[in-house]
Amino acid sequence: MLIKLPKASDCNESEVTPQSVYLSRRALLGGSAAALAVAGLPRWANAATASQYAEVTPSAAPAWLSDKIAAAQWQAMTVPGEAITPFKDATHYNNFYEFGTDKGDPAANAGSLKTEPWSVVIDGEVGKPGRYALEDFMQPYALQERIYRLRCVEAWSMVIPWLGFPISALLKQVEPTSKAKYIRFETLKDPQSMPGQRSNFALIDWPYVEGLRLDEAMNPLAILAVGMYGRELPNQNGAPLRLVVPWKYGFKSVKSIVRISLTSEQPKTTWQSIAANEYGFYANVNPAVDHPRWTQARERRLPNTLFKPNVRETLPFNGYGDEVAALYQGMDLRKDY
Numbered sequence: 309m310l311i312k313l314p315k316a317s318d319c320n321e322s323e324v325t326p327q328s329v330y331l332s333r334r335a336l337l338g339g340s341a342a343a344l345a346v347a348g349l350p351r352w353a354n355a356a357t358a359s360q361y362a363e364v365t366p367s368a369a370p371a372w373l374s375d376k377i378a379a380a381q382w383q384a385m386t387v388p389g390e391a392i393t394p395f396k397d398a399t400h401y402n403n404f405y406e407f408g409t410d411k412g413d414p415a416a417n418a419g420s421l422k423t424e425p426w427s428v429v430i431d432g433e434v435g436k437p438g439r440y441a442l443e444d445f446m447q448p449y450a451l452q453e454r455i456y457r458l459r460c461v462e463a464w465s466m467v468i469p470w471l472g473f474p475i476s477a478l479l480k481q482v483e484p485t486s487k488a489k490y491i492r493f494e495t496l497k498d499p500q501s502m503p504g505q506r507s508n509f510a511l512i513d514w515p516y517v518e519g520l521r522l523d524e525a526m527n528p529l530a531i532l533a534v535g536m537y538g539r540e541l542p543n544q545n546g547a548p549l550r551l552v553v554p555w556k557y558g559f560k561s562v563k564s565i566v567r568i569s570l571t572s573e574q575p576k577t578t579w580q581s582i583a584a585n586e587y588g589f590y591a592n593v594n595p596a597v598d599h600p601r602w603t604q605a606r607e608r609r610l611p612n613t614l615f616k617p618n619v620r621e622t623l624p625f626n627g628y629g630d631e632v633a634a635l636y637q638g639m640d641l642r643k644d645y
């Protein structure tokens with residue numbers, strides 16, 4: 309299926325940036341190319357777009373990744389009219405149970421994760437299995453910036469500018485066999501660097517596992533990300549490689565991936581194993597199907613406060629129905645939640 313990738317010119321930056329931030333950053337930078345270079349911003353950035361990356365902390369990406377990021381196709385997809393979530397919120401309000409269960413735990417604890425060297429295993433129903441150093445794994449793919457909504461099953465949401473590449477490109481490389489029907493993703497298991505995996509109270513049978521049907525993975529919206537906000541992924545957001553499927557609840561977006569397997573059977577996923585009546589395999593964002601313990605009709609868009617709750621209606625498929633609804637034709641999404 310083809311999706312229309314809007315040109316950067318389709319997107320009015322003053323629409324996607326809070327006006328106060330936009331104006332103050334504009335005044336600060338004065339539109340000067342030199343100032344942008346100093347700030348280490350993406351090549352395309354001008355004073356207005358720079359505001360979205362205003363508080364991005366400096367990166368320490370390896371040279372191969374910095375080069376890839378510099379060559380990225382910027383704003384390949386946007387969400388016009390919705391502000392990008394400030395970097396501080398996107399990196400300090402996280403779910404990454406390997407580093408603790410409080411929202412601030414991943415930012416506080418994920419520094420212990422060593423992302424270099426990193427390798428990814430490709431196995432199962434593929435013509436080209438193997439273990440690849442991340443740099444070699446990434447070699448064939450050009451990066452695109454995809455600005456997507458992220459809707460957590462807990463009913464909060466953000467808008468994040470990811471840097472990644474379509475999973476369809478990976479599938480072309482690894483040559484799935486005719487038996488391949490699903491794709492399974494596995495997070496690193498390393499209790500030494502992941503304190504949550506050492507906890508005796510953890511409900512999770514590590515490693516964290518997620519999966520997609522093959523046609524879902526082939527959808528052009530489904531990407532593997534190595535960066536966000538114009539830099540590499542911070543550890544708490546799933547460095548160095550994570551899944552992003554914007555029409556599904558956030559728990560499908562498995563972080564810090566070390567293994568990708570093509571399978572003939574539907575993989576058993578982490579949250580399904582914990583509570584199958586609450587978290588399904590599909591996990592498509594669906595305001596019509598409530599979680600057994602809370603409504604999914606609305607969401608809290610971060611940042612928010614007690615006095616500015618910033619609540620909005622949740623959209624079917626998180627607003628990506630035109631691109632993905634056809635994948636589920638004939639299915640009862642109340643049953644296959």
Ligand code: MTE
Pocket residue numbers: 398401402403404405406458459460461495516544545546557558559560561562563564
């Ligand atoms: N991946 C792993 N390995 N462990 C996790 O606990 N949490 C998931 C998902 N990926 C999780 C994970 C959940 S519940 C959500 S909402 C998103 O990551 C949150 O991504 P973010 O912290 O980058 O916003």
